[in-house]
Amino acid sequence: MTFFAAAFALVLSVLLWGLGFAWLATPRRWRMLWPLFIAPCGVALQMGVVWVGVHTPLAGTDAYAPAAWSVPLLLLALAVWRGGRAGWTSLRRYSGVAAVMLATLLLLADAMSSASRRLTSFSLGSCDAADYAAGARVLKEFAASDRGGFLGLTEVVRIMSVDNFVDYWIRLNHFAPSALAALSGSLLGYEPYQIISLLGGVLLVLGVPMAFLMARSALRMRQAGALAVAGVYGFSPLLWYAVAHVALSQLVAAIALALITWSGVMLWRGTVGWRRAVMFAPLLATGYALVLGAYNFMIVFCLLPVAAYAVGWTIWSGRYARILRWFAAMAAPLALAAALMPERVAGLVERFLLLRQYDFGWRIPALSPEGWMGMVGGVLLQGYAPWVRWTLSVFVVLAFLLAVVAAFRRRRDTGFLALCLTVPVLAGYVILLLQARSQGTNASYDAYKLLAAFYPVVLPGLGLALATLTPKVSLRSGLLAVFALGLLGANVVGSWRFAERLRNPPYLVDRGLAALQLVEQRPEVTSINLRINDFWMRFWAHSFLLRKPHYFPSHTYEARLNTELRGEWDLIGGLITITLPPGEVPVPSERPFSLIPQQSDFAIRARIGEGWYEREQIPRANTRWRWTTGDAELVIDNLQSRPLDIGFRFQARSLVSRELEVWVDGRRRRTAQIGTDLAWIEVPSVRIAPGTTTVELRSPTAPTFAGPNDRRPLGFAAYGIEVKVLRDPDPGGE
Numbered sequence: 001m002t003f004f005a006a007a008f009a010l011v012l013s014v015l016l017w018g019l020g021f022a023w024l025a026t027p028r029r030w031r032m033l034w035p036l037f038i039a040p041c042g043v044a045l046q047m048g049v050v051w052v053g054v055h056t057p058l059a060g061t062d063a064y065a066p067a068a069w070s071v072p073l074l075l076l077a078l079a080v081w082r083g084g085r086a087g088w089t090s091l092r093r094y095s096g097v098a099a100v101m102l103a104t105l106l107l108l109a110d111a112m113s114s115a116s117r118r119l120t121s122f123s124l125g126s127c128d129a130a131d132y133a134a135g136a137r138v139l140k141e142f143a144a145s146d147r148g149g150f151l152g153l154t155e156v157v158r159i160m161s162v163d164n165f166v167d168y169w170i171r172l173n174h175f176a177p178s179a180l181a182a183l184s185g186s187l188l189g190y191e192p193y194q195i196i197s198l199l200g201g202v203l204l205v206l207g208v209p210m211a212f213l214m215a216r217s218a219l220r221m222r223q224a225g226a227l228a229v230a231g232v233y234g235f236s237p238l239l240w241y242a243v244a245h246v247a248l249s250q251l252v253a254a255i256a257l258a259l260i261t262w263s264g265v266m267l268w269r270g271t272v273g274w275r276r277a278v279m280f281a282p283l284l285a286t287g288y289a290l291v292l293g294a295y296n297f298m299i300v301f302c303l304l305p306v307a308a309y310a311v312g313w314t315i316w317s318g319r320y321a322r323i324l325r326w327f328a329a330m331a332a333p334l335a336l337a338a339a340l341m342p343e344r345v346a347g348l349v350e351r352f353l354l355l356r357q358y359d360f361g362w363r364i365p366a367l368s369p370e371g372w373m374g375m376v377g378g379v380l381l382q383g384y385a386p387w388v389r390w391t392l393s394v395f396v397v398l399a400f401l402l403a404v405v406a407a408f409r410r411r412r413d414t415g416f417l418a419l420c421l422t423v424p425v426l427a428g429y430v431i432l433l434l435q436a437r438s439q440g441t442n443a444s445y446d447a448y449k450l451l452a453a454f455y456p457v458v459l460p461g462l463g464l465a466l467a468t469l470t471p472k473v474s475l476r477s478g479l480l481a482v483f484a485l486g487l488l489g490a491n492v493v494g495s496w497r498f499a500e501r502l503r504n505p506p507y508l509v510d511r512g513l514a515a516l517q518l519v520e521q522r523p524e525v526t527s528i529n530l531r532i533n534d535f536w537m538r539f540w541a542h543s544f545l546l547r548k549p550h551y552f553p554s555h556t557y558e559a560r561l562n563t564e565l566r567g568e569w570d571l572i573g574g575l576i577t578i579t580l581p582p583g584e585v586p587v588p589s590e591r592p593f594s595l596i597p598q599q600s601d602f603a604i605r606a607r608i609g610e611g612w613y614e615r616e617q618i619p620r621a622n623t624r625w626r627w628t629t630g631d632a633e634l635v636i637d638n639l640q641s642r643p644l645d646i647g648f649r650f651q652a653r654s655l656v657s658r659e660l661e662v663w664v665d666g667r668r669r670r671t672a673q674i675g676t677d678l679a680w681i682e683v684p685s686v687r688i689a690p691g692t693t694t695v696e697l698r699s700p701t702a703p704t705f706a707g708p709n710d711r712r713p714l715g716f717a718a719y720g721i722e723v724k725v726l727r728d729p730d731p732g733g734e
Helices: 002-025 028-053 061-068 070-081 084-115 128-141 165-172 175-188 192-218 223-235 237-244 248-268 274-294 296-300 304-317 320-340 342-346 348-357 386-410 412-439 443-453 455-462 464-468 475-502 516-520 535-544
Strands: 528-532 569-573 576-579 593-597 604-608 616-618 623-627 632-638 644-654 658-664 667-674 679-688 691-698 716-725
Touching (some): 028 070, 028 084, 028 248, 084 475, 128 175, 128 535, 175 248, 192 223, 192 412, 192 535, 223 455, 248 304, 248 320, 248 455, 274 296, 304 412, 320 342, 342 348, 528 535, 535 569, 576 593, 632 716, 644 658, 658 679
Parallel strands (some): 576 716
Antiparallel strands (some): 569 593, 604 632, 616 623, 623 716
16 A cells, blocks of 8 residues: 555645645636646645755755645635635535546556555656656755765766756756655655655646646536546556656646646636736746746747747737737746746756757657547557558547537637647647658657647647537437547556556666665765666666765766766676675675775676676566576676686576586686576686686577577576675685
């Protein structure tokens, strides 16, 4: 029940923070909608408190979280005093939205609880979880002036105008998600690594009311149709993909962009004057602040759909003075948000330069129209079979066009708004896909991010056919119900695939990885070289070791530059662990890591050489292994000026029993027997000369095949390799 309890605690915390703020910020005429603004207001208020806190001398949210509760409680008291008690009756109107949120949250929490018995984070491929966790630790435990440990390593962290890790999060990186994780961790007693993945699911759930708001209020859908749109949003594979890869900023941006778009539409409908501008200023400023805090570069595009709507109507009507007043009303809250978050605005140019300099992300399959509505064939967002895909695409496009025509007949404003909410964003999506195809870049990743960030805006427009869906019994209502159920069913199936995949994720913060927190507490470990090839492990090791200076052998991410390895200790992680003689390592380390003091007279390094397949694993069981292709290599670096005697232990198995031969310098030195059952195999020591030595692992038995579905030639599977340095020379070590 750990994940369920944490999920509900996180959601309820945000909603409690947003109650009073939402009532006070909602314009009086739209007061009945105030429950739909609780989520974005709660997210923005929590982020805002951390933003203020980081500009004080206080040592992170741990120092001021208890006092921070006074902010939402005071706002709630003020809201009740100003008549908020009457607003509680409005909550019952949105029981359907609450039901969608609950169903989404339960499925997400169930999948995550199946992946791990304890609260932790995982991913289907991206390493962003560790990056957000590092930022959350900075905001949770450190003051902005701290420059100890990794935080002040200028030569490692320097990027653009930033030369320390704290400013990197304030100015350039995605501040909002890490701020939420930091404050939530301090308020509820969680560490960032425990809730980063879960926070993605929580942000998806908190976006459901915004999709409903756009459908019900902006596009004037009936209750049933708007609930169908909210259901599709909650179970959309496009957004579950973001949760599975821990893409938190786009989920925050989605909430913000829907809030800005709705406010802009409502501001346009009616007399655009200063009174109306003041009414919408709090919600607009909230949305702008969230965009700046999450995806600050998207502030340039955040008005794309609603500006198309206002400009289009202006061209149609010829009332140009109105558009100037509208733009002024939209710009004033933006100026306020920018004034409150000047570092985020100042970092905009640098952020765009970074986007041009680096080809961020990975390639994501192109979505055709049916994919835009969440109908995809798997967790990679690949399409269905071609004939199914194009049949559904034609159906989706025809349904949308017919709905727009019907909307124009009923109310021209609604049909035109649906076009403006969809066409500009989808045009940008297609342009980025064409760029990816022509230039061979990861622009498809940018295309996906654009669509996903605007999804609560685009989805209601694409689902305009559901506008007149009602529970009444009629042929029209029956056809619409079939369409709604089919669309919702396809999305539920897609989200279920993600849930099944999340039950056994390829990347997980296991006990061995989390144990690196103990290394950070040891005063004798002064500085560390992160000699870890696996990106997931390396990023999390960085997150767990922020209080220690640490250095990277290769450039892996923003603000983690490769530099001279000046650490006094080597942290080695992966298949190989190194054991020095008793008394040489005062700091214990847990598999799959070894912590080696460079000043030791027995210090060595070891790594995988040629002849190995990629790592395979069962994360929940904390089990990893690598198969050899047949003969394989280990590379040993003897850092001493004298030979050392090295022993080996292999935790291994083979498909058939085979003899393992250890060759050094072209000579067979040792032999051992590997059976079909997993077991530890001891290999007597061999002598390793100073410098680099390649140890060959050979077998006279030919590689075998696992079966018809795996045609790789396989030698043996190593689940762990322990390299032991002996203190006393072994007489048989030669």
